[in-house]
Structure formats: C-alpha cells, structure tokens
Amino acid sequence: MSSRRGFLQNVLAGAGIFASAKVLSAQEMPRPGDMPGMNVKGKKGSVHDHGSPVLVETPDVPNLPWRMDGNVKEFHLIAEPVKQEIVPGRVVDLWGYNGSAPGPTIQVNQGDRVRVMVDNHLPEATSMHWHGFEIPNEMDGAPGASQDPIPPGGRFVYEFTLHQEGTYFYHSHMAMQEMMGMIGAFVMHPKNSYKPRVDKDFVIILQEYAILPNITVPNSMNMEFNWLTFNGKAGPATTPLIVRRGERVRIRLINLGMDHHPIHLHGHQFVVTGTEGGRQPEPTWGPGNTVLVGVAQARDVEFVANNPGDWMLHCHLPHHMMNQMSSMVGPMSRRNGMPAGLDMERGMGMLRQGSATSEENGPSLGRGLGVGSTAEQTMSNSPLKPGNPAQQQGMQMGKPDVSKDANSVPGFPQDAFMEGPMMAMDQMVDKPENFGLRPGWSGFMAGMMTFVRVLPPDKYDQIMELREKKKGNKPMKMDMPGMENEHE
Numbered sequence: 001m002s003s004r005r006g007f008l009q010n011v012l013a014g015a016g017i018f019a020s021a022k023v024l025s026a027q028e029m030p031r032p033g034d035m036p037g038m039n040v041k042g043k044k045g046s047v048h049d050h051g052s053p054v055l056v057e058t059p060d061v062p063n064l065p066w067r068m069d070g071n072v073k074e075f076h077l078i079a080e081p082v083k084q085e086i087v088p089g090r091v092v093d094l095w096g097y098n099g100s101a102p103g104p105t106i107q108v109n110q111g112d113r114v115r116v117m118v119d120n121h122l123p124e125a126t127s128m129h130w131h132g133f134e135i136p137n138e139m140d141g142a143p144g145a146s147q148d149p150i151p152p153g154g155r156f157v158y159e160f161t162l163h164q165e166g167t168y169f170y171h172s173h174m175a176m177q178e179m180m181g182m183i184g185a186f187v188m189h190p191k192n193s194y195k196p197r198v199d200k201d202f203v204i205i206l207q208e209y210a211i212l213p214n215i216t217v218p219n220s221m222n223m224e225f226n227w228l229t230f231n232g233k234a235g236p237a238t239t240p241l242i243v244r245r246g247e248r249v250r251i252r253l254i255n256l257g258m259d260h261h262p263i264h265l266h267g268h269q270f271v272v273t274g275t276e277g278g279r280q281p282e283p284t285w286g287p288g289n290t291v292l293v294g295v296a297q298a299r300d301v302e303f304v305a306n307n308p309g310d311w312m313l314h315c316h317l318p319h320h321m322m323n324q325m326s327s328m329v330g331p332m333s334r335r336n337g338m339p340a341g342l343d344m345e346r347g348m349g350m351l352r353q354g355s356a357t358s359e360e361n362g363p364s365l366g367r368g369l370g371v372g373s374t375a376e377q378t379m380s381n382s383p384l385k386p387g388n389p390a391q392q393q394g395m396q397m398g399k400p401d402v403s404k405d406a407n408s409v410p411g412f413p414q415d416a417f418m419e420g421p422m423m424a425m426d427q428m429v430d431k432p433e434n435f436g437l438r439p440g441w442s443g444f445m446a447g448m449m450t451f452v453r454v455l456p457p458d459k460y461d462q463i464m465e466l467r468e469k470k471k472g473n474k475p476m477k478m479d480m481p482g483m484e485n486e487h488e
C-alpha cells in the first residue's frame with residue numbers, strides 16, 4: 001500500500017501541487033516512521049512497534065504531505081477561500097488552507113528542520129503564526145512586528161528547527177481571518193515515545209461560526225455563534241473516533257475561536273497529559289471526564305478505552321450542541337410567534353440590504369447583544385401545533401413525541417422540535433465509521449459532538465474493512481457516499 005502512496009506523493013511533488021489537501025486522508029497517511037525520507041531503507045513497522053509514535057489521525061481533515069530537500073522537511077500551505085460542507089447540504093464560504101478549514105494537519109518529529117512555504121491566495125494580506133513555537137523571532141509570523149504581512153499573491157518561506165514536542169498549531173495572525181477558519185494542527189512527535197504509549201492518537205480542532213440561514217459567509221464580527229464544529233464538521237456530520245476495546249487513546253483538543261469549550265467524554269475517566277506547552281509531568285494527571293479548552297489552548301487527554309459502547313464526546317455548553325441556532329428563525333418556523341408588521345425576509349433573518357458585515361447588519365446580525373441589537377425582536381418559544389412538521393429533504397419522517405396538553409405548559413417547546421427522531425439523517429451522513437450505530441442516532445447529534453466508539457474486535461475489524469473498501473473505491477476523495485449531488 002505504501003508504494004502507491006509514495007508514488008502519489010512523488011507525482012504530486014514533481015508537479016508542484018503536492019500541497020493539495022485532498023491528497024491523503026488522515027486514515028491513509030503512513031505513520032511518521034514511514035513517511036518519505038524518514039526510512040530511506042524502506043523499513044516498515046506495525047503500529048505496535050516500540051520507539052515510533054503512532055501517526056495522529058484528524059477525522060475529516062487531511063494530513064499535509066511533505067518532501068525532503070536535503071535534511072529539510074518541506075511543506076507547502078496555500079491560504080485560500082474554501083467551500084466547506086459543515087453538515088449535509090450546508091456549504092459555507094470559509095477561509096482556510098489547501099482546500100480545508102481547518103487546514104491540513106502537519107506532523108513532524110522533534111528535532112526536525114522544517115520549511116513551510118506559505119502562498120497567499122486570499123484577496124488581502126495574511127501572515128502565518130506558529131503558535132507556541134520556540135523559534136527565531138523573524139519566523140514568528142507576527143505581522144508588522146516580525147515581518148511584513150504576506151500580500152495577496154505573495155509568498156513567505158518559513159524555516160526553523162523544532163526542539164519541542166507536543167500539540168501545537170498554526171494560524172493566521174490576522175484576528176478576523178482566524179474567525180474565518182484559518183488554523184491547522186501541528187503535531188511534534190517526541191524523540192522518545194511518551195509513556196505509556198497510546199494505540200490511537202486523534203486531533204480535534206474546535207471552531208465556531210455565526211452564519212445565518214440562507215447566508216454562506218460567516219459574520220466574523222458577531223459575538224454569538226450558531227455553528228460549532230469539530231474539525232470543520234458539525235454533528236451529525238462529524239466522523240466518530242474508532243477504537244478497539246482495551247486500547248489506550250489520546251485525543252488532542254485545540255481551540256481557536258471566541259469561546260471556551262468544556263469537552264466531555266461519556267463512559268470513561270481521562271487524564272490531561274499535555275497542554276499547548278507540550279507534555280505535562282505525570283504527577284499532574286488527575287482523573288476527570290471534562291476538560292476546559294480555552295481559546296488558544298491545546299489539551300491532550302488520555303484514557304484506556306475499556307468500556308465498550310458508542311460514547312458521546314462533546315462540548316458541554318448547551319448552545320454548542322445545536323446547529324444553526326438563530327432566534328430570527330423562530331417566528332417563522334414556530335408560526336404563532338411571527339410579529340405583525342414583519343415580512344418574511346425579516347422574520348427569517350434574511351439580509352435585505354448590504355453585506356453581512358455592513359454597517360446595518362454587522363454588529364448584531366442574527367442574535368446579539370451589541371450596538372444595533374434593538375433590531376432584534378423579543379420573543380419566547382411560542383406555542384405550536386404538533387404534527388405536520390416541516391420536512392427537510394433527506395431527513396427521516398416522524399413526529400415529535402409531545403403530550404396532548406403540551407401547549408399549555410409554560411416553556412414548551414424546548415427540545416421537542418430541536419432534536420429527536422424528526423431531525424435524524426442517518427442515511428445522509430452514512431460512512432464506515434457510523435456503521436452499526438443505533439438507528440435514528442443522528443437526530444440527537446449537533447454542534448460540537450461526535451462519538452468515541454469503543455468496539456469489540458470483530459466489529460472494529462468490520463469497520464476497518466469498510467473503510468479500506470471505501471478508500472479503494474475513491475482513493476482521492478473525502479466525499480461521503482450519496483452526497484455528490486447535494487452541492488456543487
């Protein structure tokens with residue numbers, strides 16, 4: 001299998017387009033010891049070899065290929081606009097790297113000499129900051145301070161030697177660009193393996209966007225967010241982490257947004273073994289099941305997956321477990337709350353004039369607290385008739401389960417029409433990693449949510465087989481089956 005990969009990388013490198021993010025999915029990448037230029041003799045090992053760390057998997061995000069130039073590991077990042085499908089049918093305009101937001105994951109070994117060519121294909125200047133790297137000041141990517149911003153069409157070549165280990169990341173150091181998606185993981189594998197060794201190693205990047213219905217561009221000035229993502233996907237489009245029962249698992253959580261996220265794992269206790277500053281000493285590893293990942297922070301958690309089942313892993317902020325939250329949508333979808341004198345566009349929160357960042361809309365579009373929020377209507381969840389819920393194409397049919405006197409209960413509805421069977425879209429998010437989940441599972445998954453699936457050996461092997469089969473069919477695609485016609 002590695003010969004095809006090697007061939008692919010050579011071809012792409014030769015053609016000068018090896019930066020394409022669609023080249024290799026996380027699952028397809030060889031582990032660090034197998035990457036080109038590292039084991040020139042072609043020595044291969046299994047995941048359970050001693051000495052070599054496991055390659056990190058970033059579900060839904062590719063790894064960034066590289067090539068050797070002498071003793072320098074050379075990467076190529078292109079800052080550019082990205083069309084990203086965050087849930088089936090919801091394609092939004094983000095900014096990212098090499099066709100992906102977050103950008104592709106970079107993996108290197110402690111001690112590596114690294115060169116990253118950064119091309120700016122954005123319509124405005126950018127810069128690349130290496131978050132937490134102890135590198136020479138002129139390589140820091142702080143615009144104005146350590147370098148001129150990279151102009152549109154320009155390139156800056158960063159080069160440094162990395163003596164650190166741990167979970168790091170790269171991001172644009174232009175604040176508003178960060179809120180358009182411009183971040184990627186940068187994992188530095190330690191020279192000497194961490195102890196205890198893990199069998200599975202995952203990266204999850206936490207991001208948030210304010211994007212109203214029928215609009216595709218995030219309002220980066222908004223202070224409240226209605227799309228919360230793990231690796232650029234909102235539940236149920238996130239890809240579960242697949243582990244075999246008994247394996248030791250590391251999850252590297254990285255947050256770059258406006259909010260802090262308490263990430264909670266069901267069914268297991270974990271220990272925090274690393275931060276954005278690298279490995280933490282073992283005496284600090286107290287058990288827990290929720291870790292607060294603050295803005296600009298990374299947290300590595302580790303646990304032994306000894307409790308079989310499909311366990312939720314999610315941000316515990318209730319509003320971060322929802323999709324497309326927008327109070328302006330409430331009046332229309334809940335009928336009786338539609339205030340008099342408002343036309344449909346306004347009731348739905350549609351833009352009528354100017355862009356999302358115009359003077360009129362910018363400060364408070366959607367929901368908000370800031371200047372201009374007087375345009376917001378005060379309204380509670382209003383009564384509504386059960387039955388005949390509006391159907392989304394592809395969603396499973398079904399009526400919410402509510403009592404006969406529901407409308408007489410103060411506060412109703414809360415979750416009746418927000419989640420549950422009628423929101424399920426199992427087929428639309430079908431993929432190997434979801435195989436065998438409880439039917440209707442997807443109706444209860446939104447925002448920053450995914451599964452850690454702790455599987456018995458036979459089921460684990462079955463899913464791995466399905467994964468291989470899918471790769472064999474479409475080695476270059478990350479698309480989910482049956483979704484080709486959902487968007488351009």
Ligand SMILES: [Cu+2]
Pocket residue numbers: 228259260261262315316317320448
């Ligand atoms: Cu959160």
